[in-house]
Amino acid sequence: MQKDTKRNLFVAATYGAVLLLGLLLGQNYADDNRQSGTSTLLPLGLGHTGKVQRMIDLIESNYVDSVEVSRLQDLAIGEIVAQLDPYSEYLYPQAALRQRQALEGxxxxxxxxxxxxxxxxxxxxxxxxxxxxxxxxxxxxxxxxxxxxxxxxxxxxxxxxxxxxxxxxxxxxxxxxxxxxxxxxxxxxxxxxxxxVSSVDAAYIIDSAMAYIKISRFGAKTAEDFTQALAQLKKAGAKRLIVDLRENGGGYFDAATALASQFFNDKELLVYTEGAHEPRTDYYSTADGLFGTGALAVLIDEQSASASEIVAGAVQDLERGIIVGRRSFGKGLVQEQFGFGDGSALNLTVARYYTPSGRCIQKTYPKNHAILKSPTLETATVVGTEQSESSGWQEPQSRHPQRANRPVLTGGGIAPDVWTPVNGLDTSAWYKRIRRGNLIEEYVYGYLAKSVPAYSVENFLEKYNLPDWAYSDFLTYVKTRGITYSAHEARAGKPRICTDMEALLGRFYFGSEAFFRVRNRSDETLAIAINALSGE
Structure with missing residues (x-):
């Protein structure tokens, strides 16, 4: 694997990357990736025997009834890939196109x-x-x-x-x-x-010298979009930077290294990859970064995966900044996409990646590794300065010896330097039912959101508060949907749910950045990062 390879290297469990474009209608997905072969039948020879293809040929030629050969091939491929790792995946044509387009932006x-x-x-x-x-x-x-x-x-x-x-x-x-x-x-x-579609959801000045950038995925143009946003923030006087990679499921490998390069001087080792059929390849920063100096914090959580972990791992290992939040997902495998002539594709794991200090942050996965496909928030409590997470596949932890000033934890995922607790409401069964049912979105869009108001986005951000009656009305709406709650749950949930509704209204009226600026006003992890950087 050369550094300038044009192959599609995925480090994403693309659950996060496809959410945004899954909502965008009118897509006519073009096949921008290389295709291998022109036959609509997929060759499935194993080793030098070709048994699988031979069996399918025999069925097609001799079976008592007519069969759909392509379906048999798809089933065979799916069963084979299921024996590998959680991220090797066979994609039907439409799914392959959607995945590529989501990352292309x-x-x-x-x-x-x-x-x-x-x-x-x-x-x-x-x-x-x-x-x-x-x-x-x-x-x-x-x-x-x-x-x-x-x-x-x-x-x-x-x-x-x-x-x-x-x-x-x-x-x-x-x-x-x-x-x-x-x-x-x-x-x-x-x-x-x-x-x-930009993968930079928000970029704004928090105060006179501190900036915030939220990145939703690592697509083909992410590094370019990030650099443009960062340049504008520096012009506005930003000397401290918070990069929010929470809920970022990853994306293109090259996008991660290109973005991370902005935080370092030239020729710093950012990450390296290695596999049974892939010799070790080192990836370095390519020039003096636009933000090579200045206080830096990277926010991560349970859903920060792969490309996000590459950036966080480089920042942490090279002591460029601090990592704030909760232990990341733990995906240290690299996929290459191989296309077939019918538009289907195979995302095949070809290598592991390692942080600069030599850590592979991939979690060990159980035989039934399907549980790792969709990371979910685990119950967590704070113990001292570190966080104990209840997880069936939590990795053993130990101190990594190479980093001098702040030794880091090994094991699955990136362990943050500054831990933040899980909001208790996130583990509430009542709130989970509301979120799963999209009841906040239904209520806001169905009953609160009207025509765009006459006031400006600045006035909205500074002065707007949800009407007093709205939360009570929402609780009534929740009951009509069959969800009961106690008085304690209703009181505990009010601040968070009201913020959720205000943020959705901000997005409805003024776009994505307004959503994050409203939500961030009461974000505990962001507040901790701001406090940590303010002293630097």
Whole structure:
């Protein structure tokens, strides 16, 4: 593996990366990755024997009934891959395309994000400068019909809606909408175009010298987007930086190393990879970074995986900054994607990666390794300055000898330098049911979110507070959905749930950055990081 390889190296359990673009309609996913072969039948010879393919050929030629050969091949591949590690994965064509497009950060479509409330689609986000916004669609519009077909009140599936809106670049789609309770007299005509989506969710100055950048995934343009945002923040006077990688499931390997390079001088070892068929390859910072000096904190949590862990591991091992939060997910394996002629693909683990001090942060995984596919928040308590996490697969911990000033813990994941506790509400069964049911989103978009207000985003961030009646009304709504709660639970949940609702309103009115700026006002982990950097 050369440093400048163009192969698609994934270090992500892509659960996090696909969430954003999964909401964006109108995508006509192009195959931007190389394809190997042109046959729609996938060769499955094992070793030099070719037994699997031979068996499928015999079935196709001799079995008593007609069979769908491609389905047999898919089943065989799935069973083979299941015997490997948790991250080697066979993807059907549509899944492979969606995964690649999510990480590429662009797609062909109209750039609309919607939410379904009471069998009606509500526009809750528009890509700035995208086709839908340019054509006149507004946040808050309710979609009634697409290309003349009614979609409101007919219990249509999201897949069916997606199929109606998706199409080739340059082709038209018409959408009839209701605005402020009245159907517009004419549908809005939108031409599908290429839409770019940044993986930098928020970038702003916290105070006169401290900046915050939130990164949702490591896609093809993440390093470029990050560098542009960082340059603007430095112009505004930022001398201290907090990089938020919480809930970032990873992405492209090269994006992680390119972003990490911004924190170091030239030729610093950031990470290296090695595998049975892959010789050791070292990855270095490529130039003096834009933020090579200045106080730095990186925020991580249980869902920070792979590419996020590469960045955090380099910052920690090389003592460039502090890591704040909770132990990261623990994914130290690298996947390469091999494409097939029918659009399907195999994400195959080809190497392990190691932090500069030689740590492999991959958790050992049980035989039933499917449990690692979707990381979930584990119950945690704070003991002294470190955190004890209840986990069926927690790694043994020991001190790593190489780092002089602040020895680090080995074992699965990156253990932070400054531990923060899990919010008790996150482990509450009541709150979990509310989150799983998307009840906060349903209530905000269905009952609170109206037309964009006249006041500015600055006024909203500084002065807006949820009306007193809103939380009581929300609790009534929760009861109608069959979720009961105690008086104690209702009192304990009020601050967090009100913040959740205010943040969603900020996003609805003013975009992604407003969401994080509202949520961050009461974020304990961020407050700890700010306090830690303020003394440096």
């Amino acid at each position: 662009s797609f062909e479509g109209i750039g609309i994000e919607y939410y379904k409330v009471n069998d009606t689609l509500i526009t809750v986000g528009l890509i700035a400068g995208g086709p839908a916004q340019q054509a006149g669609l507004r946040v808050g519009d309710r979609l009634i019909a697409i290309n003349g077909d009614t979609i409101a009140g007919v219990n249509i599936t999201e897949k069916a809606i997606d199929e109606k809106i998706r199409g080739r670049l340059g082709t038209p789609v018409t959408i009839l909408v209701s605005r402020n309770g009245q159907a517009l007299p004419q549908p809005i005509n939108i031409t599908r175009k290429r839409v770019e």
